[in-house]
Amino acid sequence: MARSTFFLIGFFICLSFFVVVEFWYLYSTRSMTQEAVNKKALFIAHVGLPDLSLVGETRYVRHRSLSDVFSIFGDSPELLEYFPSTFVYHYAPYVSTSAGRVEP
Amino acid sequence: MKFNLYLLEFALFSLIRKGAKTLFVFLILTFLIFLLASVLFISDAIKHELNVSVAHLPELTLQRLQAGKQVNVPLKRVEPLLEIEGVASVIPRVWGYYYFKVAGVNFSVVGIDAFEQSYKESLQKVVDAYDVKALEKESGMIVGAGVKKILEENYYQDFFNFVTADGKWKRMHIMGSFNADISLQANDMILLPKKSAYEIFGMPENEATDVVVKVSNPEEIPTIVSKINQLYPDMRVVTKEDIRVSYQNIFDYKSGFFLSLFVVSAFTFFMIIYDKLSGLSSEEKREIGILKALGWSMDDILKERFYESFILCFGAFLLALALSMAYVFFWEAPLLRSLFVGYSTLKPSFELPFYFNMPMIVLLFLLSVPVYIGSVMIPSWRAAMLDADEVLR
Numbered sequence: 171m172a173r174s175t176f177f178l179i180g181f182f183i184c185l186s187f188f189v190v191v192e193f194w195y196l197y198s199t200r201s202m203t204q205e206a207v208n209k210k211a212l213f214i215a216h217v218g219l220p221d222l223s224l225v226g227e228t229r230y231v232r233h234r235s236l237s238d239v240f241s242i243f244g245d246s247p248e249l250l251e252y253f254p255s256t257f258v259y260h261y262a263p264y265v266s267t268s269a270g271r272v273e274p
Numbered sequence: 275m276k277f278n279l280y281l282l283e284f285a286l287f288s289l290i291r292k293g294a295k296t297l298f299v300f301l302i303l304t305f306l307i308f309l310l311a312s313v314l315f316i317s318d319a320i321k322h323e324l325n326v327s328v329a330h331l332p333e334l335t336l337q338r339l340q341a342g343k344q345v346n347v348p349l350k351r352v353e354p355l356l357e358i359e360g361v362a363s364v365i366p367r368v369w370g371y372y373y374f375k376v377a378g379v380n381f382s383v384v385g386i387d388a389f390e391q392s393y394k395e396s397l398q399k400v401v402d403a404y405d406v407k408a409l410e411k412e413s414g415m416i417v418g419a420g421v422k423k424i425l426e427e428n429y430y431q432d433f434f435n436f437v438t439a440d441g442k443w444k445r446m447h448i449m450g451s452f453n454a455d456i457s458l459q460a461n462d463m464i465l466l467p468k469k470s471a472y473e474i475f476g477m478p479e480n481e482a483t484d485v486v487v488k489v490s491n492p493e494e495i496p497t498i499v500s501k502i503n504q505l506y507p508d509m510r511v512v513t514k515e516d517i518r519v520s521y522q523n524i525f526d527y528k529s530g531f532f533l534s535l536f537v538v539s540a541f542t543f544f545m546i547i548y549d550k551l552s553g554l555s556s557e558e559k560r561e562i563g564i565l566k567a568l569g570w571s572m573d574d575i576l577k578e579r580f581y582e583s584f585i586l587c588f589g590a591f592l593l594a595l596a597l598s599m600a601y602v603f604f605w606e607a608p609l610l611r612s613l614f615v616g617y618s619t620l621k622p623s624f625e626l627p628f629y630f631n632m633p634m635i636v637l638l639f640l641l642s643v644p645v646y647i648g649s650v651m652i653p654s655w656r657a658a659m660l661d662a663d664e665v666l667r
Contacts, residue, residue, distance in 0.1 A: 178585065218365075
């Protein structure tokens with residue numbers, strides 16, 4: 171067997187081993203623990219607001235599941251786009267437009 | 275298919291011989307798969323986080339709409355709602371946004387009833403080093419990590435002066451902050467007694483922002499929704515299922531930046547594929563011709579090409595997967611993170627929970643590896659079908 175074939179096999183074994191070890195490490199240390207899930211559950215039970223605080227620029231993106239269609243237009247008479255928030259996150263479909271109609 | 279080590283070695287030498295070209299294709303493939311995998315890892319982790327949250331929500335949220343806008347709900351509506359059969363509890367809520375002008379950020383302020391013992395005990399579990407009992411008597415509040423940081427930057431170490439709707443100052447003491455485990459949910463939140471929330475928002479105490487309804491039997495939800503609609507036609511009912519469905523398409527694929535990112539990378543990838551498919555270079559054709567003249571069968575040529583392309587794209591796939599996991603979960607996705615947290619000044623820490631979505635990885639594999647192998651194999655097959663002298667001519 172040529173030396174480069176050994177290198178190739180070694181490369182694939184090392185890479186696969188690295189992926190497995192990385193996965194195992196992340197799975198065991200960074201997965202959501204039951205304790206964290208319980209804490210989230212308690213918090214959500216208290217406040218009842220499920221949306222994540224990743225984006226706070228607009229009301230309809232921050233608490234998107236509980237916004238109404240007019241909060242989308244609330245900041246101005248026209249629909250304001252907040253780059254990149256409103257490009258990335260879609261407001262809840264039940265407050266959005268369907269087939270060109272605006273339904274609160 | 276019988277494995278032939280000599281063919282594998284030939285394929286490897288062929289890749290080494292092509293040097294710069296091999297390296298270029300390998301790097302481009304790695305980068306594309308890395309980009310796609312990173313975006314998918316982030317979005318899956320966010321969706322997982324949202325799905326965990328939504329599972330613990332009350333079954334129904336009622337909002338009153340007037341002239342298309344959400345308005346407060348009179349508290350007198352609570353009693354008739356409780357009388358509907360199947361309703362376990364009805365909780366009027368007071369919450370809203372408070373704009374902190376100095377820093378230009380919006381806080382989410384939630385008023386709670388902190389009187390009940392069971393309530394206090396469960397709240398204590400999500401708050402770091404603080405006695406929840408002091409919340410009511412000392413006009414205290416519990417804040418998220420982001421709020422605490424912003425207030426400290428503006429010299430509010432122990433307290434914060436809210437400006438109420440009347441223009442008066444309402445001093446609230448910072449009694450504690452939320453646990454790091456819930457920072458994605460609570461980063462911009464302020465939890466304070468309901469009484470103080472009414473004062474800050476200037477709301478009459480016989481009204482609530484919205485009402486949440488708990489239903490014992492989920493099967494009864496549609497009936498209860500129709501009864502609520504009959505009782506109060508101006509109330510919009512948002513069910514837990516509605517919210518769950520809305521999380522399925524949270525990312526705006528239609529007009530999103532997210533989509534454009536995906537399109538750019540996918541388009542580049544398919545450009546490479548197209549380039550490959552459009553025909554082999556004369557050098558490659560000559561190589562196939564020589565191999566055929568030396569007595570290689572079509573089967574051998576295709577096998578060699580398969581090994582060659584598989585080594586290249588499977589290596590790129592594994593490397594991209596390893597890099598994207600490290601990029602998202604160890605380094606918290608610099609640059610790409612800005613896409614998901616926007617440019618708001620109240621940025622939460624981007625420590626996403628690790629969530630490995632196997633179908634997504636399989637899809638990524640199928641979109642990259644077989645497509646690339648196909649793009650190499652098809653032109654080679656075409657050339658290998660011809661006679662050796664015809665190819666060499």
